[in-house]
Amino acid sequence: MKKKEILVLEDLLGSNKKIAAEIRNNLTQRGILTINFMSSPGAGKTTLLERIAEHLKPKYKMAVIEGDIETERDAERIRAKGILAWQIITGGACHLEAKMIGKLFSEIPPDLDFLFIENVGNLVCPASYDLGENIRCVLLSIPEGDDKPKKYPKAFTTSDCLILTKSDLLSLIPFDSERAQKEALEINPKLKIFVTSSLKDNGVKELVEFFIATHQKLLIQNA
Amino acid sequence: MHELSIVASLFEIMEEKAQEKESKKIISVKLQVGKLSGVVPEFLITAFDMYKKDTIAHDAELEIEEVPFTIQCKTCGKTMTRDDFVFICFHCGSQDLKTLTGKELFLQKMELEL
Numbered sequence: 001m002k003k004k005e006i007l008v009l010e011d012l013l014g015s016n017k018k019i020a021a022e023i024r025n026n027l028t029q030r031g032i033l034t035i036n037f038m039s040s041p042g043a044g045k046t047t048l049l050e051r052i053a054e055h056l057k058p059k060y061k062m063a064v065i066e067g068d069i070e071t072e073r074d075a076e077r078i079r080a081k082g083i084l085a086w087q088i089i090t091g092g093a094c095h096l097e098a099k100m101i102g103k104l105f106s107e108i109p110p111d112l113d114f115l116f117i118e119n120v121g122n123l124v125c126p127a128s129y130d131l132g133e134n135i136r137c138v139l140l141s142i143p144e145g146d147d148k149p150k151k152y153p154k155a156f157t158t159s160d161c162l163i164l165t166k167s168d169l170l171s172l173i174p175f176d177s178e179r180a181q182k183e184a185l186e187i188n189p190k191l192k193i194f195v196t197s198s199l200k201d202n203g204v205k206e207l208v209e210f211f212i213a214t215h216q217k218l219l220i221q222n223a
Numbered sequence: 224m225h226e227l228s229i230v231a232s233l234f235e236i237m238e239e240k241a242q243e244k245e246s247k248k249i250i251s252v253k254l255q256v257g258k259l260s261g262v263v264p265e266f267l268i269t270a271f272d273m274y275k276k277d278t279i280a281h282d283a284e285l286e287i288e289e290v291p292f293t294i295q296c297k298t299c300g301k302t303m304t305r306d307d308f309v310f311i312c313f314h315c316g317s318q319d320l321k322t323l324t325g326k327e328l329f330l331q332k333m334e335l336e337l
Contacts, residue, residue, distance in 0.1 A: 002337040003250060008240055008330045012232050012254075095225050125225035128261040128328075153308040154261040186309045189318040 016129055019098035023105070023132025027115065031222060032108070033215040034115045036131050038155055039139035041121030044165040046074045047198040048139065049116055053081045055208040060215075062114040065104060067096040069120060084109070095125040098132055113215055127154040135214060137161040142169040146180035153187050161192045163207065168197040226266040229328070230274050236330050241279055246335035249280040257290040257327035259308060264289060292325030 011017065027034050037045045049064055056062050063084040066074040075087035086107065088100050096119050108115065117133060119126040138159040140148055143166065149156045156162065162184050170177060181193050192210065196203035233254070241249055252271075256264055264287045271285045294310065295302045298317035305313075310320055 003334055004244065004246075004337050005332055005334045006240065006244060007332045008236065009332075010236050010240075010330045012229050012236070012328045012330060015232060015235070093225075093228065095228075097228070124261065128225060128229075150307065150309075154259060157259065157308065157310075186311060189310055 013128065013130075016098045019102050020130035020132040023098060023101055024134065026105075027108070027132065028134065028218060029222065030110055030112075031219055032112045032115050033135070033211065033218050034117065034131075034133045035135045035137060035211065036117045036119060036126075036133035037137050037139060038119045038123070038126045038159070039121060039141070039165075040123040040144060043121070043139045043141040043144065044198055045118045045121070045139055046077055048163070048165060048196065048204070049078060049118060050081055051198040051201060051204045052116070052208055052211075053078070053083045055204060056114060056211075057082065060113040060212070061109070061111060062116065063108065063112055065096075065101065065115070065117045067100070067118060067120045069093070074118065090120060093120070094122045095120055095129050096131055097129050101131050114211060123148070123152045123155050127158050134218065135160050135211070137163050139163045139165050140180065141165045142167060142173055142175045146176045147183075149180060149184035149187060156184050156191070157188045159188065159191060161194060161207075161210075164193070164195045166197060166199070167195050167202060168200050224266065226262055226270045227274070229262055230267065230270040233271070233330060234274060234278060234280070237280060237333060238278070240333065241335055244335055244337065246337055247279060248336040249283045250334040250336055251284045251286065252280065252333050253286045253288065253331045255288050255290055255327045255329040255331050257325040258292045258306070259322075259325040260328040262328065288331070290324050290327045293323040294320045295323050296320050 064078045065086050067088045069090050072087045075085040078085035086104050136159045138155045194207045275281050291304045293304050296312035296317050297319045299315040301314045303313050
């Protein structure tokens with residue numbers, strides 16, 4: 001019996017990264033800005049998307065890919081706002097992968113401006129998977145506590161934006177907003193931070209303006 | 224707990240490489256796992272041992288080399304290891320740093336029976 005050691009040096013997420021890069025190239029060339037929303041369950045991703053839809057709908061065309069372990073509920077909520085939505089039911093998987101987005105590719109209308117992907121509610125696993133997004137956002141809701149950025153570093157180090165949600169609860173819950181923001185910036189100095197309340201529609205306009213400005217840049221780069 | 228998904232990707236690469244070398248049996252596998260890779264080495268080993276049954280790696284040992292999170296300061300040039308993932312230079316306080324290691328999730332090498 002002969003034995004042989006071979007050097008491989010291959011990225012275990014390499015095939016996901018390759019598919020994600022193809023998705024990003026294709027959607028960017030079509031003038032579509034793709035945004036990946038990650039958070040723990042119940043941080044308010046769907047509610048924020050409903051509010052964003054109200055802001056974008058008069059002028060822009062958006063669509064949403066919903067990722068959940070079970071049920072079509074989130075996609076139904078988005079559709080009720082008159083927005084095109086697909087539901088990916090992972091059947092147990094704790095995150096979305098690029099190949100799942102790839103399967104929907106032919107159904108994405110060419111005249112879209114914004115494609116939002118709402119990841120499975122989980123502050124750990126989704127952070128490892130590039131979905132082909134242009135902007136990655138991590139949401140942190142006030143009731144979850146101000147200590148989360150350092151406890152779940154990967155979600156915060158790999159994101160472009162931190163969106164604090166449910167800011168209307170700041171007067172009721174001991175959440176040190178300054179600490180949360182400071183500690184998030186310590187592990188990722190490039191984070192853009194937005195403080196929002198979907199319920200009161202506070203801070204959502206600023207977030208939407210950032211998405212619109214980034215979409216404009218994408219169109220200019222394409223031209 | 225996405226370690227099982229990672230192990231499924233690992234086996235795809237392992238089987239492809241073994242086939243290239245016309246090997247029917249994998250003896251050992253070594254991974255490099257960065258501290259900031261987002262996966263837990265112990266869970267990878269459990270997932271690997273579950274997955275390997277009835278594959279060409281059924282007797283294979285999995286070895287994991289953990290890679291620390293190291294950063295280099297662009298202001299003072301010093302390199303350092305930080306276990307808390309804080310992106311601030313120990314020496315001069317600068318936040319202008321680059322990550323050197325810690326994001327790895329690599330299949331480094333395998334031992335095959337020929």
